[in-house]
Amino acid sequence: MRGLRKAFGSKVAVGGIDLDIPHGCFFGLVGPNGAGKTTTLGMVTGLLRPDAGLVLIDGVEVWRDPVTAKRRIGVLPEDLRLFDRLTGAELLTYNGLLRGMAAGVVEARARELLDVLGLADAAGTLVVDYSHGMRKKIALAAALLHAPRVLFLDEPFEAIDPVSARTIRGLLERYTAGGATVVFSSHVMELVERLCDRVGIMHLGRLIAEGPTDQVRAGRSLEDAFVDLVGASHAGAEELGWLGTWSA
Amino acid sequence: MAGHLVGLRLALLRNGLRRSSWPQQVGLALGALAGLPLAFGGFLLLALVPRAEPRAGLLLVEAVFLLLFLGWGLFPLLSFAGDASLDPSRLALLPLRPRELVTGLSLAACVGVAPLCTLVALGGAVVGFGSLGPGLLLVVAAVLVQFALCIVGSRALLTALSRQLRSRRARDLVIVLVSVVALGFNLALQVGARLAERLERSDLEALRPAVRVLGWLPPGLAARALVDGGEGRLLAATAELAGAALAVLALGWWWWRSLERVLTTAEPPARSRARQPAGLFPRPLRRLLPADQRGAVAAKELRYLARHPRLRVAWVISCLLGLALVVFLAVSDGIRHPWMVLASLTMAFLAAQNSLNQYGFDGAAYWTQVVAGADPRGDLVGRNLASMVTGVLTTAVLAVALAAVTGGWLYVPVALCLGAGVLALSLGVADVVSVRFAYPLPDDATNLWAVQGTGQGCLVGVVQLLAFAVQGVLVLPLAAVVVAGLAAWTPALVLVCPLAIAYGVFLWRVGLGLGASWLTGHQPELLAALSPRRPA
Numbered sequence: 001m002r003g004l005r006k007a008f009g010s011k012v013a014v015g016g017i018d019l020d021i022p023h024g025c026f027f028g029l030v031g032p033n034g035a036g037k038t039t040t041l042g043m044v045t046g047l048l049r050p051d052a053g054l055v056l057i058d059g060v061e062v063w064r065d066p067v068t069a070k071r072r073i074g075v076l077p078e079d080l081r082l083f084d085r086l087t088g089a090e091l092l093t094y095n096g097l098l099r100g101m102a103a104g105v106v107e108a109r110a111r112e113l114l115d116v117l118g119l120a121d122a123a124g125t126l127v128v129d130y131s132h133g134m135r136k137k138i139a140l141a142a143a144l145l146h147a148p149r150v151l152f153l154d155e156p157f158e159a160i161d162p163v164s165a166r167t168i169r170g171l172l173e174r175y176t177a178g179g180a181t182v183v184f185s186s187h188v189m190e191l192v193e194r195l196c197d198r199v200g201i202m203h204l205g206r207l208i209a210e211g212p213t214d215q216v217r218a219g220r221s222l223e224d225a226f227v228d229l230v231g232a233s234h235a236g237a238e239e240l241g242w243l244g245t246w247s248a
Numbered sequence: 249m250a251g252h253l254v255g256l257r258l259a260l261l262r263n264g265l266r267r268s269s270w271p272q273q274v275g276l277a278l279g280a281l282a283g284l285p286l287a288f289g290g291f292l293l294l295a296l297v298p299r300a301e302p303r304a305g306l307l308l309v310e311a312v313f314l315l316l317f318l319g320w321g322l323f324p325l326l327s328f329a330g331d332a333s334l335d336p337s338r339l340a341l342l343p344l345r346p347r348e349l350v351t352g353l354s355l356a357a358c359v360g361v362a363p364l365c366t367l368v369a370l371g372g373a374v375v376g377f378g379s380l381g382p383g384l385l386l387v388v389a390a391v392l393v394q395f396a397l398c399i400v401g402s403r404a405l406l407t408a409l410s411r412q413l414r415s416r417r418a419r420d421l422v423i424v425l426v427s428v429v430a431l432g433f434n435l436a437l438q439v440g441a442r443l444a445e446r447l448e449r450s451d452l453e454a455l456r457p458a459v460r461v462l463g464w465l466p467p468g469l470a471a472r473a474l475v476d477g478g479e480g481r482l483l484a485a486t487a488e489l490a491g492a493a494l495a496v497l498a499l500g501w502w503w504w505r506s507l508e509r510v511l512t513t514a515e516p517p518a519r520s521r522a523r524q525p526a527g528l529f530p531r532p533l534r535r536l537l538p539a540d541q542r543g544a545v546a547a548k549e550l551r552y553l554a555r556h557p558r559l560r561v562a563w564v565i566s567c568l569l570g571l572a573l574v575v576f577l578a579v580s581d582g583i584r585h586p587w588m589v590l591a592s593l594t595m596a597f598l599a600a601q602n603s604l605n606q607y608g609f610d611g612a613a614y615w616t617q618v619v620a621g622a623d624p625r626g627d628l629v630g631r632n633l634a635s636m637v638t639g640v641l642t643t644a645v646l647a648v649a650l651a652a653v654t655g656g657w658l659y660v661p662v663a664l665c666l667g668a669g670v671l672a673l674s675l676g677v678a679d680v681v682s683v684r685f686a687y688p689l690p691d692d693a694t695n696l697w698a699v700q701g702t703g704q705g706c707l708v709g710v711v712q713l714l715a716f717a718v719q720g721v722l723v724l725p726l727a728a729v730v731v732a733g734l735a736a737w738t739p740a741l742v743l744v745c746p747l748a749i750a751y752g753v754f755l756w757r758v759g760l761g762l763g764a765s766w767l768t769g770h771q772p773e774l775l776a777a778l779s780p781r782r783p784a
Contacts, residue, residue, distance in 0.1 A: 045619055046618065046619065046621075046772065047615055047618055047619060047772060047775060048772055048775075048776070049772045049773070066621060066771075067621040068621075069621075070619060070620065070621030071621060073619070075615075075619045077615060079612060081611060081612035081613040081615065082613055082616070083548060083552075083610070083613050083616065084613075085551065085552050085555040085556050086528070086548060086551055089527075090527070090528040090548075090551065093527065093528040093544070094528055094544050094547075094548050094616075095616065095620065097528075097539070097540060097541055097543070097544035098541050098544060098545075098616070098617065098620040098622045099620050099621070099622075100540070100541065103539045124526075126555070128416060129416060142616070
């Protein structure tokens with residue numbers, strides 16, 4: 001992406017980002033709340049029109065040829081608004097047919113994905129009755145259904161239990177090993193450090209550090225590197241002194 | 249503690265009013281004003297009728313007391329999800345004992361428009377039956393016991409069912425019930441008024457067994473105590489009052505036990521009925537809908553129609569309107585012409601009105617469509633297909649019902665062809681309006697009439713009114729041809745059938761083309777219009 005920029009009124013959410021993500025890379029995008037990660041991912045995936053800038057995915061310009069670009073990507077957004085009056089299985093069928101896949105292929109892949117993600121028993125349950133973690137998993141299944149070359153995941157491990165998180169991690173690692181690219185945003189630094197080859201740190205709408213994970217953390221833990229780069233607030237240490245005095 | 253809970257109830261009432269927009273505040277004020285005639289009507293009924301018609305006195309009081317008791321049981325259940333003060337589990341984290349809670353919540357329940365109206369109405373019974381003397385004390389006590397029955401009974405039932413009421417399934421059901429009950433109440437009022445006009449004195453005698461049975465229910469005991477107290481039978485009145493008071497105590501005990509259970513036991517995990525995965529396409533339409541994007545969108549729309557409470561209500565209401573038309577024709581002799589079957593076209597027209605904001609229920613979930621790179625034309629065709637299926641189906645059912653009443657079976661195919669034409673041209677207009685003036689509908693199961701605070705309500709209203717007008721103008725040529733056919737030579741209406749379909753399909757394709765070509769370059773803009781919050 002080159003010169004990617006987006007403002008909402010007078011508030012600049014993303015103030016010009018240049019970033020290259022190589023093929024087959026596991027890329028982590030981290031940053032504090034309000035740093036502009038979700039807005040960036042929205043612009044890259046064709047959900048939010050940028051004010052300026054260029055996005056190329058696998059050689060296809062997203063905002064000039066959105067249909068071709070979208071065939072190559074899968075997306076799991078942070079705001080999990082789904083067609084939740086459909087059952088899990090129906091939602092996957094719906095997504096597959098929207099993407100022009102053959103009904104038989106959709107059915108076979110949906111069954112496998114539901115099995116792998118531990119949703120087989122809930123395949124016939126309405127998504128509105130799913131827990132938050134189950135919603136994440138069904139949305140991830142929908143993003144993977146058409147085997148995209150690039151996967152964009154916004155906070156994929158939030159509210160996911162450890163067993164499911166391990167399953168998803170394994171699935172994503174296998175997926176990148178096959179040459180696909182995964183771009184994901186997260187607040188969990190340990191996870192980003194463990195999974196990602198490359199990492200980008202966003203702050204106040206700008207990319208303040210980017211490169212191979214080892215290079216960005218420079219001998220420290222990624223969390224320390226992140227806190228140093230973003231700047232931590234120490235306020236509150238003295239004010240809440242009463243917290244140590246117990247009520248009756 | 250009781251003071252705090254009464255204060256909380258008052259604060260919730262006040263803040264609920266403050267948070268509402270001015271149209272909602274006007275609505276609330278009108279609602280409160282609607283309560284006043286009911287309260288004063290009840291007051292006058294109980295105050296005047298017993299003196300004018302002493303034999304009807306007991307039956308009247310028993311019926312009013314029972315209705316009040318049932319109303320207090322039913323209506324809080326319907327407003328449970330929308331009224332934070334009704335859910336006892338919201339107080340579960342506070343260190344409160346059930347005794348404090350029962351006292352406080354009882355007093356808090358006495359605050360509001362409904363308790364005030366109930367007390368005003370019950371006050372009529374004191375005027376109607378009370379006479380100076382020791383009996384007056386019993387009459388007042390009977391009214392207070394009846395009020396306590398309403399309050400305690402209502403809260404006991406509510407607390408006992410609170411866990412079930414918090415489930416998504418119950419909330420969905422409540423939305424449908426509220427609208428059906430509101431319509432049913434309206435109908436019952438009209439039918440009741442007609443029946444009351446015909447009620448003869450001899451009918452009262454026939455109702456005597458019912459009076460006897462009702463008299464043994466707790467509200468009936470309070471009613472009998474009131475009448476006996478007013479007529480000076482003090483011993484009987486005291487015994488009946490004691491019976492009713494015992495019922496209040498029993499209900500209070502039930503409430504206490506339910507509160508203890510709700511506050512001290514863990515919430516059971518939500519159980520949701522897992523369906524057998526049956527596929528996206530509804531079974532009867534599996535062979536009819538194409539197995540592609542258009543079919544998928546149509547199937548999704550039909551699934552939503554069956555499962556989303558708001559859509560279900562819209563569907564039920566339009567069906568009831570059609571039913572009202574049939575009933576109206578069935579009971580009125582003068583206008584029962586065979587060509588009245590063509591009145592079923594109103595159903596096609598009404599069905600299309602639900603399509604003026606076809607993306608509204610998608611809301612922010614429309615990202616699924618955008619990110620899939622779905623073809624906007626196929627998307628619109630799918631939505632139109634679903635509207636067509638439901639619209640033609642309801643029109644057909646109404647046409648058949650009207651034909652059964654009027655005998656105009658020959659008009660059924662004409663009505664169907666005309667209906668399809670009207671529906672198609674209306675959908676053409678709806679396709680343009682849906683993409684250019686989309687607004688999100690809240691996925692809020694607590695309030696059927698909730699609107700999204702998009703700040704464009706007025707514009708949306710004007711646009712929809714204009715769309716309605718345009719649809720009306722486009723229908724005019726068809727209407728003119730039909731009227732001419734009816735006036736000149738009725739068999740000529742057969743010629744109108746292909747004409748109506750061709751005309752409708754032509755206009756639909758024009759609207760579809762305009763809508764789809766705009767949407768092709770503006771899916772992110774439509775998504776932004778449908779997302780209540782902008783990403784930060």
